[in-house]
Amino acid sequence: MPVVLTDVQIAFAAGALFADAGAPVIEAARRRSEASLAAVYHRHLLRSLVYAAFFLGPGATVFMLAYPAWETQYISPIFDRLPGRPDYAAFYGLFLMGLFAGGWFGNWLGFRWVLRGWRKRLRALYVAVAGLSFAVFFARYPAPARLGSYAAFRADPDALPWVTEDRTFFVTFLILLALTGLPILVTFLLTRREVGELRRGSTRPTEAAPAGGAGERR
Numbered sequence: 001m002p003v004v005l006t007d008v009q010i011a012f013a014a015g016a017l018f019a020d021a022g023a024p025v026i027e028a029a030r031r032r033s034e035a036s037l038a039a040v041y042h043r044h045l046l047r048s049l050v051y052a053a054f055f056l057g058p059g060a061t062v063f064m065l066a067y068p069a070w071e072t073q074y075i076s077p078i079f080d081r082l083p084g085r086p087d088y089a090a091f092y093g094l095f096l097m098g099l100f101a102g103g104w105f106g107n108w109l110g111f112r113w114v115l116r117g118w119r120k121r122l123r124a125l126y127v128a129v130a131g132l133s134f135a136v137f138f139a140r141y142p143a144p145a146r147l148g149s150y151a152a153f154r155a156d157p158d159a160l161p162w163v164t165e166d167r168t169f170f171v172t173f174l175i176l177l178a179l180t181g182l183p184i185l186v187t188f189l190l191t192r193r194e195v196g197e198l199r200r201g202s203t204r205p206t207e208a209a210p211a212g213g214a215g216e217r218r
Helices: 004-021 023-032 034-066 077-081 086-115 119-139 150-155 167-203
Strands: none
Touching (some): 004 023, 004 034, 004 086, 004 119, 004 167, 023 034, 023 086, 034 167, 077 086
16 A cells, blocks of 8 residues: 555565565475575565565655655644755655565564574564554555545545545556555565475485495496
8 A cells, every 4th residue: 555654564564474474494494404594584584675676666666756744644744844945855764774674674573583484473463563554554444545635634534535536646656556565576476486386396206316325436
């Protein structure tokens, strides 16, 4: 959901989800070596940061530039004045840094909890974080459903058009919703495929040694 009130939490939840989904691979890497565990950690971390940088961040920035009051759910008038003000525009940088921090921390915490055997606790945490974030978003009603400036919303939110009435906004919203949602699904499926390959490899029967003894020189 490309909204400031939810994005950092969603980045965190996505990072934790990727660690949870890859838990068997993480545990297998730890049994092999520290180097193997580090390689798996950095692969999962890269996925979390790529998601924040190339999908969630751009989606949120598009709405911040085009519809700042709606993107911030009408919490303050300063966001309508972001263009042209370097001090206000610094919020963009802080927000994007927050997305990176959220994705990194979710993945880092996920790895630590998986290695400690706290996978159920991890799952409960990221589901709760995502659920509460969406609850806050919908609790702001009618802010999610009305499109306009901060001043117009505060004056009379019912006088503003519905988000579905602005075709440009609504089509862009659907596109960016897919842009921020589908990568989570794709990354989850890729991670689970790695788990499947690991399990198939661990259950594959060991080939019988040839007559004369394996490795015997002739």
